[in-house]
Amino acid sequence: MTISLTPAARQRMQDFLARDAAAVAVRFGVKRTGCSGYSYTVDLAESIDGDDRVFDQDGVRIVIDAKSLPLVDGTAIDFVKSGLNAAFVFENPNMTGECGCGESFTVG
Template sequence: MSIHLTPAAHARVRHYLEVEPGTIGLRFGVKRTGCSGWGYVVDMAREARGDDAVFEQDGVAIRVDPDSLPLVDGTEIDFVKQGLGEQFVFRNPNMKGECGCGESFTTADVAAL
């Protein structure tokens, strides 16, 4: 099981860790949303949860709750800048489709969680 940050995403998360006191890493997971089923949730982690899976990458902790882990296992998180916008981008091997607007995605096991 793993979650991987590209160099650009790693630099961005490290920046957030430096400027936001009390953060201990990146919290990554999913929630039910949109027309396809799952949407990504990304935030700075401010507390450790006992049931988190923790992936350590060059001093950055990525924390994933146990319900989200099967849906995001193997995901590569990137950070891209296009024009005036910037965002995290996810390359998730579990994704089998996504809605037209890109807000949500489906997996082979839509009934999970």
């Protein structure tokens, strides 16, 4: 089970963590939403729960809850700037489809 970060994503997450002394990790997961089923969530975590899986990549601790883990296992996370927009981008090998607006995805 793995999650990987590009250098740009790692730097962005380190920046977020440095701004919040209470944050112990970045929480990555999914929630049910949209027309295809799931969307990604990225938040700061102030605690690590008992069912969380912890990944550490180059000093960035990422926590994922047990329900999200099978849906995001193997995901590569990037951070992309395009003009005035900037966002995390996810390359998820478990994704089998996504909605037309790109806000949600399905898994097989």
